[in-house]
Amino acid sequence: MPEVTTVPATRPRTSAPARRKPDWVEPILYLTPSLLILTVFVFYPLLRTLYLSVFLTNPLGIPKLFVGLEHFVSALTSGAFLHSMWVSTQFVLYTVPVGILLALCLALLAVKPLRGIKIFQLIFSSPLCISVATGASIFLMMYNPLSGILNYFLSVVGLPKVSWLTDPKVALWAVGFVSIWMRLGFNFVLMLGGLQNVPQELYEAAVVDGANSWHKTRHITLPMLSPTIFFAAVVGVIHAFQIFGEIHIMTGGGPSDATNVVVFQVYQMAFQNWEFGAASAQALLLFLVILVLTYFQFKVGERRVHYQ
Amino acid sequence: MARGGSIINNKSAFGRHLGTGLTYAGLLFTAFLMLFPLFWAVIVSLMRPGEVNQFPPPLWPSDPQWQNYAEVARSVPVFRYLANSLIVSSLVTGGQIVTASLAGYAFSFFQFKWKGFLFALFMSTMMVPWEVTMIPNFLTIRSLNLVSTYPGLVLPFLATAFGTFLLRQFFLTIPRDLEDAARIDGCGRFRFLWSIVLPLARPGLITLGAYTFLSTWNQYLWPLLVTDTKEMRTVQIGIRFLMNEEGQQFHLIMAGVVMFMIPAALLLLWGQKYLVKGLMAGAVKG
Numbered sequence: 001m002p003e004v005t006t007v008p009a010t011r012p013r014t015s016a017p018a019r020r021k022p023d024w025v026e027p028i029l030y031l032t033p034s035l036l037i038l039t040v041f042v043f044y045p046l047l048r049t050l051y052l053s054v055f056l057t058n059p060l061g062i063p064k065l066f067v068g069l070e071h072f073v074s075a076l077t078s079g080a081f082l083h084s085m086w087v088s089t090q091f092v093l094y095t096v097p098v099g100i101l102l103a104l105c106l107a108l109l110a111v112k113p114l115r116g117i118k119i120f121q122l123i124f125s126s127p128l129c130i131s132v133a134t135g136a137s138i139f140l141m142m143y144n145p146l147s148g149i150l151n152y153f154l155s156v157v158g159l160p161k162v163s164w165l166t167d168p169k170v171a172l173w174a175v176g177f178v179s180i181w182m183r184l185g186f187n188f189v190l191m192l193g194g195l196q197n198v199p200q201e202l203y204e205a206a207v208v209d210g211a212n213s214w215h216k217t218r219h220i221t222l223p224m225l226s227p228t229i230f231f232a233a234v235v236g237v238i239h240a241f242q243i244f245g246e247i248h249i250m251t252g253g254g255p256s257d258a259t260n261v262v263v264f265q266v267y268q269m270a271f272q273n274w275e276f277g278a279a280s281a282q283a284l285l286l287f288l289v290i291l292v293l294t295y296f297q298f299k300v301g302e303r304r305v306h307y308q
Numbered sequence: 309m310a311r312g313g314s315i316i317n318n319k320s321a322f323g324r325h326l327g328t329g330l331t332y333a334g335l336l337f338t339a340f341l342m343l344f345p346l347f348w349a350v351i352v353s354l355m356r357p358g359e360v361n362q363f364p365p366p367l368w369p370s371d372p373q374w375q376n377y378a379e380v381a382r383s384v385p386v387f388r389y390l391a392n393s394l395i396v397s398s399l400v401t402g403g404q405i406v407t408a409s410l411a412g413y414a415f416s417f418f419q420f421k422w423k424g425f426l427f428a429l430f431m432s433t434m435m436v437p438w439e440v441t442m443i444p445n446f447l448t449i450r451s452l453n454l455v456s457t458y459p460g461l462v463l464p465f466l467a468t469a470f471g472t473f474l475l476r477q478f479f480l481t482i483p484r485d486l487e488d489a490a491r492i493d494g495c496g497r498f499r500f501l502w503s504i505v506l507p508l509a510r511p512g513l514i515t516l517g518a519y520t521f522l523s524t525w526n527q528y529l530w531p532l533l534v535t536d537t538k539e540m541r542t543v544q545i546g547i548r549f550l551m552n553e554e555g556q557q558f559h560l561i562m563a564g565v566v567m568f569m570i571p572a573a574l575l576l577l578w579g580q581k582y583l584v585k586g587l588m589a590g591a592v593k594g
Binding site for chain 2: 022023024026027028030031033034035036037038040041042043044045046048049052060061106109110112114117120122123124125126127128129130131132133134135137138139140141142144146147148149152155181184189193238241242244245248249263266267270271276279280283284286287290291294
């Protein structure tokens with residue numbers, strides 16, 4: 001199986017004899033299907049969103065009145081959008097570090113060369129095949145305040161019942177927990193792959209030098225795994241900022257907007273209030289936030305990550 | 309897997325056995341925790357009406373009700389939803405394999421003007437979150453009268469930068485000499501793609517296919533926007549509306565959820581190794 005690696009794109013070419021058609025015709029033909037789709041469904045909509053964001057639109061999405069930057073100003077000054085940004089930020093901070101840490105622990109357990117370990121690896125990656133709708137509906141049942149199994153477990157150990165999805169102080173954590181669980185398969189697969197790529201000789205050399213297992217984890221495993229952790233963090237932050245399905249199914253943004261994450265806010269603005277202009281502006285602000293965050297993660301991360 | 313096993317230590321045999329035992333205990337415990345929601349979904353799907361709403365809930369169905377599955381299939385078009393998701397996911401998967409193969413081929417086996425620019429343009433689309441393009445895309449699909457049709461569900465996903473990038477990476481590992489040899493034998497460039505490059509890059513195609521199928525199968529927001537008839541709902545939207553239609557009848561809802569989960573679970577069982585490769589591809593420095 002070929003390794004996925006980057007090979008320098010420019011290679012010496014055997015000098016071809018003069019051809020009748022210019023050399024770009026054939027490759028452009030190969031690119032045409034993709035270019036067509038990307039133009040219609042990525043580049044055009046991107047520009048269209050920019051255009052819509054400075055207009056008031058009617059419910060058909062037709063721009064009616066030029067309003068300049070008013071949508072951006074009102075998004076950044078009125079409470080609703082900023083609140084949703086804050087909710088999303090909390091959600092990212094809850095779910096991404098915990099999710100990666102748990103996945104790392106699972107991977108450290110499941111990398112051991114034991115009989116039957118493949119089965120555990122399969123089980124730990126199983127959330128990969130659980131869709132948002134599936135996971136959210138199962139937890140909606142388990143979180144049921146009256147008959148849910150989680151409150152039953154709490155009562156068994158003598159704790160009071162929790163209103164998982166109806167208590168504004170708890171709801172975001174409850175949704176975040178579901179999201180961590182569903183994301184665990186992806187993160188586990190990444191971490192396991194990263195661990196399996198650590199050259200074994202490093203450990204052997206360390207043991208010869210008298211390292212104990214903490215030394216080995218701290219000075220070999222974590223540095224060697226840092227590119228994987230970095231990747232999981234970047235992708236995880238982007239993913240967590242785009243969370244939607246869990247919210248739509250489990251809380252509908254409630255209670256009292258405690259789980260009104262930014263994509264849910266944009267969705268409501270566009271497809272319940274039919275204010276496409278304002279929604280476009282908010283979507284662009286989300287894009288900007290993701291871009292800036294990713295940029296800073298790379299700025300900070302590149303310095304700390306140890307590449308082989 | 310021999311890795312990690314060669315760690316030399318001089319602990320006693322007892323200590324080693326204890327360590328192994330503890331590891332197994334940890335593995336079993338975490339595996340149970342992770343699978344518990346799924347176990348519970350299956351258990352509830354076999355309960356009698358109202359049994360799940362008792363408190364304390366019974367931890368095992370008193371009398372497994374297999375007919376719950378038949379009942380939910382009668383009240384909701386379960387098989388129609390499954391067929392819709394299967395058709396949409398297959399079309400997107402097939403389409404992406406075609407478009408990504410062609411584009412990946414152009415970016416790996418050709419030198420041409422603007423190549424660097426076009427490649428950067430492709431890759432830049434990976435940065436654009438879906439929410440930013442969703443509103444115009446919805447308006448486009450609606451103005452083309454494609455709401456609640458398969459093309460409406462499929463078209464926006466027929467080409468991705470990720471697929472192009474993934475296949476390009478696979479194609480780049482194919483030795484250039486092969487092409488020169490084929491050229492001398494009078495093999496055209498499209499035939500070279502078809503009969504040499506694609507067969508050699510089969511693991512890459514399967515990886516892209518498994519990854520695309522699963523992510524399309526699990527799509528939520530787009531099918532929510534562009535389906536407004538019951539007949540065109542995908543599985544995920546079906547689950548959402550199952551809850552509206554069955555109210556608090558969790559035994560029926562879970563029977564539906566379990567049925568809807570099976571295809572994705574089978575795909576994971578079959579294609580785990582390819583999926584893993586797809587996910588790892590993004591993580592590799594490059």
